[in-house]
Amino acid sequence: MFPAEKFLIPRPLKTRSEFSVAWFYPNTYTVGMAGLGYQLVFRLLDADEDIGVLRGFTDMEEPGISGASIFGFTFSWELDYANIVSILRKHNIPVSAKERDESHPLIFGGGPVLTANPEPFADIFDIVLLGDAEVAVPSFLSAYREARKASSRRQQLLSLANADGIYIPQFYEVQYHDNAKQGDGSIAAITPSVSGVPAYPRKKVFAPPPDYVAHSMVLSPETAWGNMFLVEVVRSCPQECRFCLASFLTRPFRATNVDALIDAVELGLKHTNKIGLLGPSVTEHPKFDEIAARLRGREDLSLSIASVRADTLSENILSTLVSLGQKSVTIAIESGSERLRSIMKKNLTEEEILHAVSLVEAAGLESIKFYGIAGLPHETQADLDETVRLLTHLKKKHKRLRFVFGISSFVPKAQTPFQWNGRDKDCGKKLEYVRKHLSKIGIDVRPESHNWSDIQALLSRGDRRLHPILKSVEENSGNLGAWKKAIKEANQNIVSMPNVKDYYIFRDIPREEILPWSHLQDEEKTQYLGKHNDSALALSLQSSAQS
Numbered sequence: 361m362f363p364a365e366k367f368l369i370p371r372p373l374k375t376r377s378e379f380s381v382a383w384f385y386p387n388t389y390t391v392g393m394a395g396l397g398y399q400l401v402f403r404l405l406d407a408d409e410d411i412g413v414l415r416g417f418t419d420m421e422e423p424g425i426s427g428a429s430i431f432g433f434t435f436s437w438e439l440d441y442a443n444i445v446s447i448l449r450k451h452n453i454p455v456s457a458k459e460r461d462e463s464h465p466l467i468f469g470g471g472p473v474l475t476a477n478p479e480p481f482a483d484i485f486d487i488v489l490l491g492d493a494e495v496a497v498p499s500f501l502s503a504y505r506e507a508r509k510a511s512s513r514r515q516q517l518l519s520l521a522n523a524d525g526i527y528i529p530q531f532y533e534v535q536y537h538d539n540a541k542q543g544d545g546s547i548a549a550i551t552p553s554v555s556g557v558p559a560y561p562r563k564k565v566f567a568p569p570p571d572y573v574a575h576s577m578v579l580s581p582e583t584a585w586g587n588m589f590l591v592e593v594v595r596s597c598p599q600e601c602r603f604c605l606a607s608f609l610t611r612p613f614r615a616t617n618v619d620a621l622i623d624a625v626e627l628g629l630k631h632t633n634k635i636g637l638l639g640p641s642v643t644e645h646p647k648f649d650e651i652a653a654r655l656r657g658r659e660d661l662s663l664s665i666a667s668v669r670a671d672t673l674s675e676n677i678l679s680t681l682v683s684l685g686q687k688s689v690t691i692a693i694e695s696g697s698e699r700l701r702s703i704m705k706k707n708l709t710e711e712e713i714l715h716a717v718s719l720v721e722a723a724g725l726e727s728i729k730f731y732g733i734a735g736l737p738h739e740t741q742a743d744l745d746e747t748v749r750l751l752t753h754l755k756k757k758h759k760r761l762r763f764v765f766g767i768s769s770f771v772p773k774a775q776t777p778f779q780w781n782g783r784d785k786d787c788g789k790k791l792e793y794v795r796k797h798l799s800k801i802g803i804d805v806r807p808e809s810h811n812w813s814d815i816q817a818l819l820s821r822g823d824r825r826l827h828p829i830l831k832s833v834e835e836n837s838g839n840l841g842a843w844k845k846a847i848k849e850a851n852q853n854i855v856s857m858p859n860v861k862d863y864y865i866f867r868d869i870p871r872e873e874i875l876p877w878s879h880l881q882d883e884e885k886t887q888y889l890g891k892h893n894d895s896a897l898a899l900s901l902q903s904s905a906q907s
């Protein structure tokens with residue numbers, strides 16, 4: 361236990377420990393303990409009376425963690441991989457799974473990065489957990505108990521390989537159309553390299569009981585949100601915007617039971633007044649009005665919610681937010697162009713955006729933040745101009761409100777309908793175009809680094825051949841310069857490697873090509889994503905023909 365922590369649920373009394381788990385977040389304590397995902401798995405592990413659980417971060421660890429039988433990582437942000445490598449090195453564990461022997465702990469990982477596409481990190485992890493933690497973690501623990509009876513590390517992994525929601529990367533072989541022999545470098549096949557392991561490992565999906573609610577287990581003033589109690593309101597999102605990982609990776613959409621959610625909030629309020637409602641888009645909860653009504657007027661409550669959909673805002677919700685101390689609201693519009701919003705399936709009209717901003721001003725909030733994305737598939741200059749036009753119009757109309765516009769550039773994510781679409785090479789120019797036009801009318805424009813978005817795309821659509829690049833970057837401080845150098849060296853020295861940036865980041869991947877994560881995504885889902893992608897193209901062609 362770390363100083364200043366308060367456990368909200370009694371921990372089981374542990375008189376013996378069958379084995380111990382080192383549970384790491386690959387970033388600082390402040391970041392790691394502020395996330396519900398890390399806390400959720402900690403709670404699942406810690407609930408087992410016979411397992412010792414020790415937590416670790418990049419800046420602090422519980423004593424004795426080095427001696428744990430297995431090391432686990434939650435992996436929510438691609439660029440944290442360098443911290444995973446550093447933690448392994450610090451504990452004298454070889455970075456590559458192939459170099460570990462009987463003296464080393466098994467290394468497992470889970471979380472959105474690994475569930476979407478674990479392949480760039482396949483060399484690091486002995487075991488990857490796929491799917492919702494509530495089912496993947498218990499399945500893993502029970503399989504690991506059985507596997508521990510096996511005589512060798514390899515036999516243990518073989519035993520684990522058949523458990524639901526478990527993927528053992530080293531038991532799969534990837535063949536490529538060799539670039540050096542005039543191939544295009546694409547994947548030729550992904551097949552099991554040992555007999556008896558599933559050809560298509562599948563993720564586990566949690567069907568929550570009616571009273572289930574995921575919430576914080578530990579509060580600490582040292583976390584990023586400082587003693588904020590987090591409650592999950594929804595998982596996934598029914599809107600299925602075509603770029604959105606949060607919607608597609610965790611399908612099906614699940615909404616927390618309102619009574620259970622309010623009970624959880626009451627538990628949190630016994631210890632803090634800061635409550636954070638979590639979910640990709642919390643106002644998608646079919647009974648969000650009821651939740652707002654039951655929280656309204658609570659003087660002991662300071663509420664925080666992430667971004668909301670413009671078309672779900674109502675006077676009721678906004679007045680509740682104001683009564684609970686919220687001064688700002690965030691709306692993701694993605695683009696000011698009706699045409700592009702329809703291509704990305706944002707399901708949001710300009711009228712709804714205009715109405716939402718009027719409601720925000722009328723409710724007395726001080727500021728409004730918009731999210732946008734430049735470089736989405738099928739975007740034209742006219743679409744960018746539409747974004748500038750819409751925000752200019754809104755700013756002129758709502759002079760009292762402070763406007764912030766956070767704009768990123770499109771990163772294709774594995775397991776979404778836009779997984780086949782490459783990044784726009786002109787993203788940097790597009791971000792600057794928007795910034796220049798909107799800054800001068802008093803909007804606080806906050807563009808994200810397009811160079812780092814390139815790296816995110818590389819990791820998001822990458823495969824096992826990236827391992828030497830990842831290793832080199834980690835050894836050379838992990839900054840952008842290290843990435844550029846490592847990519848250049850790979851292009852020069854690894855003959856079988858296609859041009860790294862063009863191949864992984866910028867190209868549109870042909871639909872028939874085997875993707876690095878094809879063996880982890882069932883055919884039905886691939887077809888579903890393909891239909892979405894086709895619809896986007898058809899809408900784009902249709903609008904071009906009409907103009």
Ligand code: SF4
Pocket residue numbers: 597598599600601604606607640641669692706
């Ligand atoms: S509304 Fe937001 S959370 Fe929902 S699918 Fe669209 S982008 Fe994702």
